[in-house]
Amino acid sequence: MERRFNFLLISRAARSIGIVYVTLSLPLYLLYLGIPVSIIGTLLLLMVLFSVAISLLSGMLGDRIGYRYSLLIGEVPMLIATFILFHYNTIIPIEIATVIGGIGGTPGGLRGVFAPGLNALIARNWPESGERVKKMGRVMAVGAFSAFGGAVLLYSHGYLVSIMGAAEAFRMLYLSSFLLGLLSFASLVFIKERKAAKKKHGIIDRKSGKYTLKVILSNIVNGSGVGFSIALLPAWIELRFGVPPSTVGLMFTFSYVATAVSSLMATRRIDILRSPVWTASLSRIMQGVVMMAVAFSPSLLIVASLYIARSAAAGFGAPIRTAINVKGVSDSNFGIASSAQGMAVRSSTGTSAISGYLMEYSLPIPMEIGGVLQLLGGLVYYRLMRRDNR
Template sequence: MITKHAPDAESIDKSFKFLIYSRAFRSVGIIYMTLAMPLYLAVLGVSLLDIGFVVAGVMLFMVVETLLLGSFGDRYGYRRALRMAEILPAAGAFLIFYSTNIYVIIAAIVIAGIGGTAGGMRGGFSPGMTALVAINHPEEHVRVRKYGLLNAVGAGASIFGALLISLHGYLSTYIGALDAFRYIFLLAGILMLASFVSLMFLKEAEHPRKTTKMMKRSSLKYISKIIMVNSFAGIGIGIALPLLPLWLELMYHASTLDIGIIFGASYILTSLGSYLSSRISYGHDALNISSITRILNGVLLMAMALSPFILIAGIIYSLRSFNAGFGSPNRSAITMRGIDREDFGTASSIQGVSTRASQLSSAVSGYLMDISLPIPMEIGGAFQLASGVLYKYVLKGTKPSE
């Protein structure tokens, strides 16, 4: 067993608020770092192509980290895995603040995991979180509600991460663009430490003993289906979204203030979508919702590529964020639906690994932007649309586990 004295259901439920606090602190810090990363590297003179390769390096590092922490969580507890996942981003943020050496900065970006999309759910998830909610709350509709609340809080807190990127423009007039980025990275590191402290008070249900080195055959069969459909979405996200702040700057000559406003609005709608999903979780088919919302994610990305004005692009992206926020809690629940309890951590980490590995497509994002700015959105949207169609047909027939 993972713990000698298992906490009761009431104490587990009461401690859920500390996970919410953690996701709030984490979201502010991670969102700022994710939005700032491509802009900071561009100010340092790094080319579009090289920025794409840096993001790919981040994804590769996170593949290894996610897999190790998932397996670790199954054996030693998901709380510990969650706490370990907060240390590296904090260390990376402090390194970026203290160093002006480009190679040290890139290494810090990689170990901090500062890459991928800066969507509203970005800060809410880290290795071990999906598994911890699943082990603490066996009923699927309760899981959807909990995931929805975490998404809503994370997305709501992300607004402040967007405000920090807007604050950069103001600070730049006094201390210069580079130092403005660096000092806000310092604040982001402090917020990651606050997330770590919050997790110290989290309770965790007792686990079944791990009986396999990897996972049971039934769990492996189910997660393989999840991996297949999510890989299409991951490829699309990797192509379209990691360099989105820079895309907005190049496509519409957007300032950091413009970018902060767009992402701030998107986080408000992501939070609203997730909250709405948590309120109507009982009695609705999570699989249908997951499929439809992912199809719409793809359609809206392709629509962004056709937008002639930044206002229209911002509105489309915000609508996509609402849709993504509504669908994400359902997809998290679907991921755990066919998994044995002893495999929650490994299965969720393998799924996360596959998504991040497929996001290595970010290496070509900068190259495609060099060719034509609309292309990454068009190709990325097409992959997400395909994933939504596959979701329904590949996963139908799987019943929720209680």
């Protein structure tokens, strides 16, 4: 099992590089093609709805046929979308790729890590909570360090422009994302999954459903804030400061390193934390406070410094929160529970559509709203989860 775990790390590394480049570049590419930021936000909303459907279906199938297969199914939309982005240069296919790929959304350091079935697979293979956090922390650290590669791809766009033009540079780098997606898919084939009784009927038992609902409620609040402030952040930076894509890529490069380092720290500190729930909640509260400060920051350097700090907080809290989120879920319901929790996050980030329209009116407003909601998300998480995790 341990040896095959390395294939999961390879998959998350390749996926992170490819999907992070697409997530960072797609709003900028759409802006370059002349699509208004309000329409970009709407496209991301449609992407969220499609992604939610795929996530829920994969989770339900995973409980019945195995979570490894959920991960494999989850790779297919990205492969289709990146191929379309490379092969076509007209608006309609690109908009279709944005929707079906599930590759827009939040450009965080852990963007390429999570996929339907991942949390459930780790929970099944490593039932003990401390070991689960360590494994998840390693996966997140590898994913976040690899996200550095996605940001470097975007940074390299600035050099390719002089050779082949802006549009062709975007497309050639989308080909790189497609090839990385193939590597991720191939690596997942070699993953092993601990045998357990497969679910034969029903969706989720009452106890697991009640626990999952608490996670979902907090995720909706926090995800709404992320949709307002993070989903269109690359476009926000370009509109606010007028910088090229390569500069945006450089900023996110440092943020991904911060995420990776803090994820590793979480795996080493989990055994001495008095209150993992409070730590996980505090990380969300800190992220909200930082984004509220970003809204009125006068320079890109200050914005970059604040966002790097936010990324460190996110990286530390994520593996701890992931272990907590399935602690009260029975073994046969890991798939549907983790998919429903992820679905809540993804669907609530559909507020990016509202954010796009608000950005045409006032750039600071969506950052402020997003920051407040993320702060509230941390408080709600602590209020709902502390009693079950004393």
